[in-house]
Amino acid sequence: MLDNTSERAGYHSPMVKPAPALVAGSVGTVETRYLDLPEPVRLDCGRDLHPIRVAYETYGTLSPRRDNVILVCHALSGDAHAAGFAKAPPEQSTRDGFGADDRDGTAGKGLGWWDGMIGPGKAFDTDRFFVVSTNLLGGCRGTTGPSSIDPATGRPYGPDFPVITVADMVRTERAFLDELGIERLAAVAGGSLGGMQALEWAILFPDQVDAVIAIASTHALHPQGMAWNSIARDSIMRDPAWQGGHYYGTGRVPDAGMGVARMVGHVTYLSAPALSDKFGRRLQSADDVRYTITEAEFEVESYLRHQADSFVKRFDANTYLYTSRALTYFDLARQHGGSLEQAFGGVSARTLLIAFSSDWLYPPSASTEIEQALGALGKPVECHVIDAPYGHDCFLLEEARQTPIIRRFLTG
Amino acid sequence: MLDNTSERAGYHSPMVKPAPALVAGSVGTVETRYLDLPEPVRLDCGRDLHPIRVAYETYGTLSPRRDNVILVCHALSGDAHAAGFAKAPPEQSTRDGFGADDRDGTAGKGLGWWDGMIGPGKAFDTDRFFVVSTNLLGGCRGTTGPSSIDPATGRPYGPDFPVITVADMVRTERAFLDELGIERLAAVAGGSLGGMQALEWAILFPDQVDAVIAIASTHALHPQGMAWNSIARDSIMRDPAWQGGHYYGTGRVPDAGMGVARMVGHVTYLSAPALSDKFGRRLQSADDVRYTITEAEFEVESYLRHQADSFVKRFDANTYLYTSRALTYFDLARQHGGSLEQAFGGVSARTLLIAFSSDWLYPPSASTEIEQALGALGKPVECHVIDAPYGHDCFLLEEARQTPIIRRFLTG
Numbered sequence: 001m002l003d004n005t006s007e008r009a010g011y012h013s014p015m016v017k018p019a020p021a022l023v024a025g026s027v028g029t030v031e032t033r034y035l036d037l038p039e040p041v042r043l044d045c046g047r048d049l050h051p052i053r054v055a056y057e058t059y060g061t062l063s064p065r066r067d068n069v070i071l072v073c074h075a076l077s078g079d080a081h082a083a084g085f086a087k088a089p090p091e092q093s094t095r096d097g098f099g100a101d102d103r104d105g106t107a108g109k110g111l112g113w114w115d116g117m118i119g120p121g122k123a124f125d126t127d128r129f130f131v132v133s134t135n136l137l138g139g140c141r142g143t144t145g146p147s148s149i150d151p152a153t154g155r156p157y158g159p160d161f162p163v164i165t166v167a168d169m170v171r172t173e174r175a176f177l178d179e180l181g182i183e184r185l186a187a188v189a190g191g192s193l194g195g196m197q198a199l200e201w202a203i204l205f206p207d208q209v210d211a212v213i214a215i216a217s218t219h220a221l222h223p224q225g226m227a228w229n230s231i232a233r234d235s236i237m238r239d240p241a242w243q244g245g246h247y248y249g250t251g252r253v254p255d256a257g258m259g260v261a262r263m264v265g266h267v268t269y270l271s272a273p274a275l276s277d278k279f280g281r282r283l284q285s286a287d288d289v290r291y292t293i294t295e296a297e298f299e300v301e302s303y304l305r306h307q308a309d310s311f312v313k314r315f316d317a318n319t320y321l322y323t324s325r326a327l328t329y330f331d332l333a334r335q336h337g338g339s340l341e342q343a344f345g346g347v348s349a350r351t352l353l354i355a356f357s358s359d360w361l362y363p364p365s366a367s368t369e370i371e372q373a374l375g376a377l378g379k380p381v382e383c384h385v386i387d388a389p390y391g392h393d394c395f396l397l398e399e400a401r402q403t404p405i406i407r408r409f410l411t412g
Numbered sequence: 413m414l415d416n417t418s419e420r421a422g423y424h425s426p427m428v429k430p431a432p433a434l435v436a437g438s439v440g441t442v443e444t445r446y447l448d449l450p451e452p453v454r455l456d457c458g459r460d461l462h463p464i465r466v467a468y469e470t471y472g473t474l475s476p477r478r479d480n481v482i483l484v485c486h487a488l489s490g491d492a493h494a495a496g497f498a499k500a501p502p503e504q505s506t507r508d509g510f511g512a513d514d515r516d517g518t519a520g521k522g523l524g525w526w527d528g529m530i531g532p533g534k535a536f537d538t539d540r541f542f543v544v545s546t547n548l549l550g551g552c553r554g555t556t557g558p559s560s561i562d563p564a565t566g567r568p569y570g571p572d573f574p575v576i577t578v579a580d581m582v583r584t585e586r587a588f589l590d591e592l593g594i595e596r597l598a599a600v601a602g603g604s605l606g607g608m609q610a611l612e613w614a615i616l617f618p619d620q621v622d623a624v625i626a627i628a629s630t631h632a633l634h635p636q637g638m639a640w641n642s643i644a645r646d647s648i649m650r651d652p653a654w655q656g657g658h659y660y661g662t663g664r665v666p667d668a669g670m671g672v673a674r675m676v677g678h679v680t681y682l683s684a685p686a687l688s689d690k691f692g693r694r695l696q697s698a699d700d701v702r703y704t705i706t707e708a709e710f711e712v713e714s715y716l717r718h719q720a721d722s723f724v725k726r727f728d729a730n731t732y733l734y735t736s737r738a739l740t741y742f743d744l745a746r747q748h749g750g751s752l753e754q755a756f757g758g759v760s761a762r763t764l765l766i767a768f769s770s771d772w773l774y775p776p777s778a779s780t781e782i783e784q785a786l787g788a789l790g791k792p793v794e795c796h797v798i799d800a801p802y803g804h805d806c807f808l809l810e811e812a813r814q815t816p817i818i819r820r821f822l823t824g
Binding site: 044045220222223228233235240245256259260263264272275289292296298301304308321322 | 456457571574575632633634635636638639640642643645646647649650651652657668669671672675676679682684687688690691692693701703704705706708709710712713716717720733734737740741743746772
């Protein structure tokens with residue numbers, strides 16, 4: 001019943017895979033690497049975090065002038081493995097039972113979550129660019145997060161991990177690139193929360209970013225989106241196995257609550273018509289309803305449970321909480337005196353915005369608001385709204401139509 | 413921060429209360445009564461259920477010819493108290509801690525959930541009609557449901573309660589009205605799941621229903637709606653306190669899971685613009701974010717938690733499961749050989765459909781599909797789509813604009 005592609009992204013679980021944009025190559029087999037930052041990172045909450053390890057992958061070749069770097073930022077449940085085949089799964093979290101054997105068969109080992117966009121001849125063309133992808137701060141796929149060891153106690157941070165922001169993620173990425181000897185970015189790109197990071201880069205480090213590509217993203221999540229994220233977090237925290245966040249090493253993990261969180265998220269990533277087209281009201285059993293409360297009766301019910309079950313095997317609940325909190329906090333106007341124009345006042349990067357007509361979680365209106373604010377300031381910006389039916393997941397699916405837009409923008 | 417009206421309906425928790433339609437009276441103080449059916453009701457699942465007690469209220473006066481009866485059917489979390497002030501709270505469930513003292517201050521004692529629509533001079537005019545409202549089969553507000561005592565064991569049914577359908581609810585209402593000596597209905601009316609019951613009445617008992625009023629309802633929930641209901645049920649069943657449904661008398665109830673279910677439901681009852689208008693991205697604290705994962709930071713987060721907390725005090729989790737399952741099963745085409753035309757072939761009632769432009773859970777398209785099927789059969793039907801911003805909750809809020817439509821229809 002389920003497409004294999006549903007899991008390939010290891011991320012938003014796209015449902016339908018359109019044909020690729022053009023004949024393009026693969027970056028081949030890649031390996032996630034790890035780098036320890038030498039200095040603490042000062043966070044928005046006032047704390048200095050140290051040590052910080054960053055998981056990352058790179059694709060393509062760094063030019064001698066180091067001027068061809070594109071940083072790719074992932075969304076809520078992604079990781080550093082953005083392209084190619086993984087040589088080995090990313091470093092294991094300390095989360096109980098979160099081992100390679102349990103992990104979703106495709107999430108850690110298969111194709112990267114944006115493989116259709118990164119590679120020779122693809123949107124982010126590795127014949128030309130050196131593409132860098134990191135697991136974000138607070139993550140559970142190799143970068144320091146709540147499941148990492150707190151040096152003060154020798155045990156995982158859990159809820160003692162500092163509450164982080166999108167700006168903190170960006171500062172960590174900046175410190176990480178310093179260690180790679182990379183000062184400037186030809187572009188920073190991402191979808192959803194990844195697009196938030198891209199926008200934040202242009203504001204925090206205006207002299208070091210030539211171009212921003214923010215896809216299916218926003219300057220501030222709308223209240224209904226905040227509500228869904230709040231419900232997802234509450235679902236995790238209401239699970240008694242969460243234990244106030246101190247579940248590591250207890251043999252109990254809040255899989256029940258995180259499964260519900262994932263199901264809520266999953267429905268918000270899809271459009272209602274996409275769910276109708278894929279499942280309709282088809283029953284699981286061939287003939288008629290079976291009069292059961294506990295069993296899945298309809299295909300859509302079974303599909304959601306599958307999404308929940310596979311997600312909890314590869315993701316840490318505290319990372320979900322911290323990342324969801326960061327994307328809910330993100331509000332460029334609030335962070336800059338109340339207006340988007342003030343937020344973007346110092347931006348020098350060219351900006352490309354892409355939104356999708358059926359995305360109701362990060363609707364096109366958010367992108368056009370950004371376009372208008374940048375335009376009012378005379379900043380170079382272009383915004384494309386792609387008419388596509390899959391909802392927020394389009395940014396993982398609509399490679400064919402994003403590719404020429406991005407390639408042209410990066411040439412400009 | 414919260415409108416008192418948010419709780420008054422005891423049901424969908426409307427957020428904003430428009431001005432009443434016209435100066436109309438109240439039905440005054442009313443008392444919920446109880447009636448035990450003398451015979452078992454044969455259910456769709458094949459089981460005979462007995463005994464069945466039905467909680468009900470009546471408003472207005474039965475005409476000597478008994479030809480002025482309107483049956484009002486409630487939605488997922490409603491009860492028999494549809495209008496007037498409650499003289500006493502409905503009979504207590506056996507659910508632990510589910511006593512009058514815990515119950516939401518307004519839900520059981522205050523105004524009925526459709527008080528703005530039922531009364532002298534109102535849409536359902538008690539100067540003319542005898543309005544009957546029952547708690548549906550499977551309920552937890554006086555009518556027999558999973559929290560009732562199973563005569564076979566002397567303990568609450570819990571998960572041994574038979575899985576019920578909308579048709580079973582209607583058969584129970586039919587048997588109940590028999591006991592009241594009421595053979596014909598001048599009309600049967602309801603919103604959401606209540607509208608499903610109204611449509612089912614016209615199909616099951618075509619010779620006994622003169623008119624159907626189905627508001628913000630559908631002939632079959634769309635797949636995204638099925639997904640939300642599935643998530644809500646899974647949230648309850650994943651709560652360890654649910655204990656496979658055998659939580660009565662254990663001192664533990666699945667409030668955590670049902671709270672999440674309610675929050676999911678609540679967001680689906682509202683439109684995204686309504687949430688934006690009401691809360692925006694306003695912080696709970698006056699100045700800035702407080703860097704907290706566990707505390708509500710935004711007003712919308714606090715509001716949802718309040719909705720969850722007040723709901724679990726007045727509602728039984730198993731009733732939620734059974735009722736949600738029934739409304740997910742409801743599919744008039746599937747139940748009648750695959751087509752709506754077949755389903756409606758025997759209908760003789762006039763039908764009034766009302767939908768709301770911003771209702772994305774029971775969208776106007778569902779009502780127009782019903783209108784087209786009835787129209788193709790030459791059945792008398794009218795469909796009104798009201799342009800209103802509050803989402804599915806409009807059927808509880810938009811009294812002013814529903815009233816003239818319903819009054820005119822009932823005169824016709």
